[in-house]
Amino acid sequence: MRTRLEITTNRGLEDLVIEELRRLAVAAGLTDFAGEHRPHGLPGWAAVAAEGPPGALEALALGLRSALHVVRPIHAFTLEGDDPLGQIQAEVAALDIPELAPEGVRFRVTSRRTGQHPFTSEDVQRVAGAGVRDRAWRAVSLKDFDVELRVDVRDARCLVGVQLTREPLARRGERPYLPHMALQANVAWALLHLARPEPAGPPRELLDPFCGSGTILLEAAARWPTVHVAGGDTSEASVAGARANLAAAGHAGEIRVGDAREADRLWADRRFDTVVSNPPFGKRIGPNMSFTQLFGELLRALTAVTTPDARVALLVYKRGAFNQALREHPAFAVRHARVIELGGLHPAILVLDRVA
Ligand SMILES: C[S@@+](CC[C@H](N)C(=O)[O-])C[C@H]1O[C@@H](n2cnc3c(N)ncnc32)[C@H](O)[C@@H]1O
Secondary structure (H helix, E strand, O other): OEEEEEEEOOOOOHHHHHHHHHHHHHHOOOEEEEEEEOHHHOOOEEEEEEEOOOOHHHHHHOOOOOOOEEEEEEEEEEOOOOOHHHHHHHHHHOOOOHHHOOOOOEEEEEOOEEOOOOOOHHHHHHHHHHHHHHHOOOEEOOOOOOEEEEEEEEOOEEEEEEEOOOOOOOOOOOOOOOOOOOOOHHHHHHHHHHHOOOOOOOOOEEEEOOOOOOHHHHHHHHHOOOOEEEEEEOOHHHHHHHHHHHHHOOOOOEEEEOOHHHHHHHOOOOOEEEEEEOOOOOOOOOOOOOHHHHHHHHHHHHHHHEEEEEEEEEEEOOHHHHHHHHHHOOOEEEEEEEEOOEOOEOOEEEEEEEOO
16 A cells, blocks of 8 residues: 655755655565655655555655654545635535544644734634534644644645654653753764765764763764764853753763863864764854854864874854864865754754865
8 A cells, every 4th residue: 555644854954854865665565656845845844655554655755863743634625715714614524534533532733823814723724623523523632633634825725643652752762861952863863874874884972062961972883883983062051951861761981071172182182983963153152252263262172182094074153163173174075065044043054074
């Protein structure tokens, strides 16, 4: 049977979702895999389809490391006429949704709306909910629901589906230390993937010199069981937190308190073939410190602690400052760059090769 799914991620990472699921599907023996970037023009979405036993593609999608949510699409239609809300209610009422068939099932509707409309996403949720109840009485429960119906509107297109994920897949489970500034785990995965894409072998020694709570190190250790991970941070609380997070996940790793700009002294006893990090981007990088200076000193220190074939992947918010620093430190050259969306901001993932 052919299954089609729609999967959300951060804008700019859609191709990685398709690539990851394609690899899983082929390994699991599913056939005729197809992937589409930004179906219906939706940034942050990927559509995938494959032939296989019922439930097989869903099970693989729910294990994706690059994704946020998985949706089983049910219906897509174009809004026409002068009563779009009435049309949404009628279209939803006409749908056969197997997940809503059992007695006592509770549901909720969520909606994302992009474009100019004379109605809000709350209006869409209200009329779509009324549509479900027109057809079969099912109770709405915003918190305690069994089925989450998504009714997204993009310009004149309305897309209806059942969301199979309750929490975003990037929420990997309990961690003893989860500060506000922790990186989204699927973005950490993307940085690692772009630094060391398959089928190149896994890294041996990986450093995150601004490790914070250790998200990148946790993700690296989960992905490559043989890698040695190391992290540094100037904040003692972060270092303690990262250590606790690694220990709770059953991973070894070495975390040291120290300044990334002095990584050459901090890690004088180690050489890294891979460096992956998201440097600070807010105002608090220190008095009289410019981002060009921070990045310049980082690149200088990394030159001393990396192997000649090293790869560096960084999430950079201040691209101008970074490019200037790179011009002054030609030991590294950009091999890949892409802009992503993260929390309403648009940082770049930059992958560097050590070239000198
Ligand atoms: C954007 S956060 C990293 C978040 C981390 N990826 C996580 O998931 O928790 C940046 C981190 O850099 C640290 N930091 C700031 N300046 C630093 C410096 N000069 N050297 C090392 N760490 C620094 C901060 O304490 C903060 O933990």
